[in-house]
Amino acid sequence: MNHRLLILVSLACVTAVPTLAEDEKKSAAPIADALATVSEEVRIYNDHLTILASPYMEGRVPGSAGMERAKDYVEYYFRQYGLEPAFATTRVEGDGSEVVIPRSSYRQPFPLGGTTRVKAAEFDVKAGGEDLSFESGVDFNVTGLGASGEVSGPLVFVGYSIAEGGDGYESFNEDDDFSGKIAVMFRFEPVNEDGSSRFREGRGWSNAASFAAKMRAIKDHNPAGVVIINTPGTNDPRAGQLMDVNSAGGRVLDVPVFMMSTEAGERLIAATDPEGRSLLDLRKLADEGRTIVELNGSVTGKAEIERESLMAENVGGILPGKGDLANEYIVIGAHLDHLGMGYFGSRSGPGELHPGADDNASGSAGILIFADKLKRSYDALPADANARSILFMAFSGEESGLNGSRYYANNPIVPIDDHAMMINFDMIGRIKNGRLSVSGYSTGEGMKEWLEPFFENTPLTVIPSDSLSGASDHSSFVSKQIPVLFGIIADFHADYHTPRDVSPLINRQGAVDTINLFHDIALAAAQRPERFSFTRSDRAPRPQVARGGIKVRFGIMPGYSEDEEAIGVLIEDVTPGGSADEAGIEPGDRLIRWDGQKIEDIRAWMEMLAKHEPGDKVKVGVKRGDEEITLEVTLQGR
Numbered sequence: 001m002n003h004r005l006l007i008l009v010s011l012a013c014v015t016a017v018p019t020l021a022e023d024e025k026k027s028a029a030p031i032a033d034a035l036a037t038v039s040e041e042v043r044i045y046n047d048h049l050t051i052l053a054s055p056y057m058e059g060r061v062p063g064s065a066g067m068e069r070a071k072d073y074v075e076y077y078f079r080q081y082g083l084e085p086a087f088a089t090t091r092v093e094g095d096g097s098e099v100v101i102p103r104s105s106y107r108q109p110f111p112l113g114g115t116t117r118v119k120a121a122e123f124d125v126k127a128g129g130e131d132l133s134f135e136s137g138v139d140f141n142v143t144g145l146g147a148s149g150e151v152s153g154p155l156v157f158v159g160y161s162i163a164e165g166g167d168g169y170e171s172f173n174e175d176d177d178f179s180g181k182i183a184v185m186f187r188f189e190p191v192n193e194d195g196s197s198r199f200r201e202g203r204g205w206s207n208a209a210s211f212a213a214k215m216r217a218i219k220d221h222n223p224a225g226v227v228i229i230n231t232p233g234t235n236d237p238r239a240g241q242l243m244d245v246n247s248a249g250g251r252v253l254d255v256p257v258f259m260m261s262t263e264a265g266e267r268l269i270a271a272t273d274p275e276g277r278s279l280l281d282l283r284k285l286a287d288e289g290r291t292i293v294e295l296n297g298s299v300t301g302k303a304e305i306e307r308e309s310l311m312a313e314n315v316g317g318i319l320p321g322k323g324d325l326a327n328e329y330i331v332i333g334a335h336l337d338h339l340g341m342g343y344f345g346s347r348s349g350p351g352e353l354h355p356g357a358d359d360n361a362s363g364s365a366g367i368l369i370f371a372d373k374l375k376r377s378y379d380a381l382p383a384d385a386n387a388r389s390i391l392f393m394a395f396s397g398e399e400s401g402l403n404g405s406r407y408y409a410n411n412p413i414v415p416i417d418d419h420a421m422m423i424n425f426d427m428i429g430r431i432k433n434g435r436l437s438v439s440g441y442s443t444g445e446g447m448k449e450w451l452e453p454f455f456e457n458t459p460l461t462v463i464p465s466d467s468l469s470g471a472s473d474h475s476s477f478v479s480k481q482i483p484v485l486f487g488i489i490a491d492f493h494a495d496y497h498t499p500r501d502v503s504p505l506i507n508r509q510g511a512v513d514t515i516n517l518f519h520d521i522a523l524a525a526a527q528r529p530e531r532f533s534f535t536r537s538d539r540a541p542r543p544q545v546a547r548g549g550i551k552v553r554f555g556i557m558p559g560y561s562e563d564e565e566a567i568g569v570l571i572e573d574v575t576p577g578g579s580a581d582e583a584g585i586e587p588g589d590r591l592i593r594w595d596g597q598k599i600e601d602i603r604a605w606m607e608m609l610a611k612h613e614p615g616d617k618v619k620v621g622v623k624r625g626d627e628e629i630t631l632e633v634t635l636q637g638r
Helices: 003-015 030-036 040-052 055-060 065-080 211-219 262-272 279-288 357-379 403-410 447-456 474-478 508-527 579-583 602-609
Strands: 087-092 098-105 107-127 130-133 140-142 149-157 182-186 225-229 257-260 293-319 329-335 389-395 419-425 435-439 461-465 484-489 556-558 569-574 590-594 617-624 627-634
Touching (some): 030 040, 040 357, 065 293, 065 357, 107 403, 149 225, 149 262, 182 211, 211 225, 225 293, 262 279, 262 293, 293 357, 357 389, 357 419, 389 403, 403 474, 419 474, 435 508, 447 461, 447 508, 484 508, 569 579, 579 627, 590 602, 590 627
Parallel strands (some): 182 225, 225 257, 329 419, 419 484, 435 461
Antiparallel strands (some): 107 130, 149 293, 435 484, 569 590, 617 627
């Protein structure tokens, strides 16, 4: 271990345990005393867990320096424990030819969506001899609804930019042409005096109020650029927020689209309206119907948006098999990634470190212990033994949609049919009262009965589940008809996907007991002459949730996707006035998280929905284009 990691271990172990009150101190070295009472495996697990969940790893979000350190850490120990590289690399020769070098790397790179950032943003207005400058991030933002570009031209106010609204409302005539002009529009849709929608009688907003609908409505009228102003006098708290390049939605127009605060919009209209009207005056006109006003001003604007693809990496090491079974593989995996500073999927919001001690430093530390333990067991096998090869995997991109495991399942190191089993660990660190949930055995014919002796010979209380639970990395293998086993805590905790998921709360002994149980299972499965036959599909029926048992109404029409491997629920349509509509969910979004918990499919989501009461507030993650956004939904009663 290098000096940096030695220092890290020392600091992490000291800071990970809360300070005891004076009357609770029984020793000058309570941490040392505690570690002295446990096995060497538990002490090593403690080191791995504390390091992987430390602030030095920055919440292990893909693309961060902390995630690079976490991958280096896992690879270092794969090497130390005698695992062989799992993946090929390509070398370019001097003549430009490429040579593939098999089994030469512990890393499997794969694309993980992309990141979008604004490199330049300018918005200046000339009006009546006056120069108005607006500050990016304060007065306006560049949104991802449009493209990069430099724009200049006169301003034209176009009301709410609605093609077809309630009661026959339309913002445009067919022959309205804004070529060369910058279209200025309001957010949302016409409102009553109390600031609520005229179309919906106070029940949220219609689909016409969405950003995407507004952009589609203006598109056929050829603007050179667009400015969206937060509408004055509305009763929606979002009217006080500026959407950034990632949160307003995906690209619809091929021209720059800016968003402006109400206060900045007041300045703009005060300087440019030919009749000296206020922003509120224009809103009241637009509330009544089509309102097109040629403004006395011209804009010079610039939007430079950079969209970068993000590459992530799985880390994998091979424990070679023996004899006649060596060409078959068992995958033992856990996801290494987490949420960073709560950039997505957080149940408490962004801006604070999410260490992810249980989710899933606990499982990642577990496969390191597992690799060392199983390597020693393989070394002790007779020379003529038959045993399957073991591929240990630390997956990335799990939190954003099982991306790393899905990539591996589609790009395996040997044909997928040569994979006999997959074992997955996700959140094995907060075991309470010795209770561990084990599911997946229903994917292998006869596996449940075969497992019973192992369950009886462990200090844990195994809670078996006939249904395959959890949208975690094992799902990628089930979709390929590979039998799986999934270990996870039986008792969920409220610290999931929050900054409170920290290493002092981890049950080290329970996690090691889990690894010992699965070590025995994996060793026996590796030597079992016959592999388990797959017995179910990734869309096998779940326990049915009667609609009469669901007390809340979300308000969407689920859709169907040609991508059979995509997780979550595709939204084909949104019910006007429903919970989803009022929260800003749009047709075409994909529902992928529910209070931070990943949604595998519609059946899993229905089970989640059934647990709620009317009035409950839920943070919902939706995939919109290439971006994930988080919205808060207030659930209505059915």
